[in-house]
Amino acid sequence: MQIYKVGGAVRDRLLGRPVTDIDWVVVGATTEEMLAKGFRPVGADFPVFLHPKSGEEYALARTERKSGRGYGGFTFHASPEVTLEEDLIRRDLTINAMAEDDQQNLTDPYHGQRDLEARLLRHVSPAFAEDPLRVLRVARFAARYAGLGFTVAPETLALMRQLSESGELEALTAERSWKEIARALMEDQPQVFIQVLRECGALKVLMPEVDALFGVPQPEAHHPEIDTGVHTLSVLEQAAQHKQPLTVRWACLLHDLGKGLTPEEEWPRHIAHEHKGLKLIKAVNVRFKAPKDCQELALLVGEYHTHGHRALELKPSTLLELLQSFDVYRRPQRFEEFIAACEMDARGRKGLEQQSYPQADYLRGAATAARSVAVQPLLEKGFKGPELGEAIKRERLKALKAYKDAASA
Structure with missing residues (x-):
């Protein structure tokens, strides 16, 4: 029985990057031998075992043969006769097809180290x-x-x-x-x-909806990069540079899908692209069964990102509707992620990456103003049911008017 460290752990050590996950391959062993040494089996399709102490995965060397369609359409064969080279050849990239023993002696039959250097x-x-x-x-x-x-x-x-x-x-x-x-x-x-x-x-x-954005122009005055697809890539780049979470990055990728539906004769303007894009965002969300938080934020950013950009101009009533749409009273984090996506959208424009985005603080202040409305005094005045809801809305609108006036002063 010979044990080798394989794949990403070897690749990242050679690149000088931190090694997080370690995969091991075992050559010349049977399932019975692994069980006798205390390894716990976990692989349903092929023999993978957890180390009795470290919990790391150890897989028996195996070969594979295409037997059907898709990712799962393979038949695997593991036996003590399968060599390390035979196990490595079934891997995807040469840089992932290297192995090393406990002395860090490298086995590199497919020139992965050469490709790392190149x-x-x-x-x-x-x-x-x-x-x-x-x-x-x-x-x-x-x-x-x-x-x-x-x-x-x-x-x-x-x-x-x-x-x-x-x-x-x-x-x-x-x-x-x-x-x-x-x-x-x-x-x-x-x-x-x-x-x-x-x-x-x-x-x-x-994602044909994303692919369709390339070659679609936008007004140069607002988008110096002009191409909608190029803009989408820039927004995604900004999201990564600002260490945004997955929800924001997903929303950034899908926020402008509606522009792919604009008839050519209307270019470079994209009237109502926010609403037109919603059905496309839904389709992509469903196709990949994206998590619920990713789906919700993508739809909200798609519909309201231009509201975010025009925040300073919005009437208090429109601002209140925006806050209600996000349920900022119970889900403040979602509104914060919306603001982040809007800022990435504004920064994802050629030459405007460092431009300030005062809308962000303005929207945060508006949310704080609306949240500051106390419900207890209204209850004490006898409001209840739908009347209470209307009274809260009136007070929040009053608070937003005061906030807007103060910000404008």
Whole structure:
């Protein structure tokens, strides 16, 4: 029995990056031997075991063969005869197909170290094209390592294009796709994930609503970058630079989908794109079964982001409606995330990345003013039921008028 550290742990050590998860592969062992040593089995499809003390995953060396469609369409074979090289060749990228023993002796049959030095994401074997999930994975790695100068090898991009055109991407489950998308959006440069998907034709298959934004112009006075797709990438880039959470990043990606529906004769204006985009945002949310908080924020940002930008001009009654829509009294965090998404949208414009966004503090102040209205005095005056609701609304409107007057003074 020989045990090797494999994959990401080896790659990141060689890159000088922190190693978080460690995967181990066991060569020359049987399931019975692993159980005898106290390992606990967890793998349903193939033999994976948890170490009795560390809890880390140890997998028996295995080979795989394509047997159906999609990510799960594989038959695995694990036995003591499977070599380390045979186990490594089934992996996606050469930089993920290296192994080292306990002395840090490197096994690198597919030249992963060479590709690390060349800053290339290159597939290990033609079998790469058998697994559609790898299109998303490679785009995610491109987003993670873009800052180090990594790019996708042309021949790998060609295989990704082949997969995108094959219809295999449609076989991916919503859950698997979302897992990759969510991880990619939280990388240092999530805009690269979208760019790579677009370059290989996968964006058109997975998110045609986002793909449709490229080539759609916006008024240059407000958007010096002009192209709506380019703007969306810039907004996503700003969200990452400002360390925004997943909810905000997802909303940033989808906020302008309505502009893809504007007839060409109306370009570069996009009248009512906020409302037109809602059905598209819903469709993308449902397609990937995005978590509820991501879905809700994306829809609210899609509908109200222009309100955010015009906050200083809004009438107190409109401001109150905006606050009610977000339920700022019970869910203050969601409104804070809306403000963040609006600010990223404003900063995601060529040459305006450092511009201040006074709307943010103004909206926070408005929320505080509305929340400051006390309910108890109204109860003491005898208001109840619908009348109480109306009375609270009147007081909040009064508070917002006073707030607006003070801010304007």
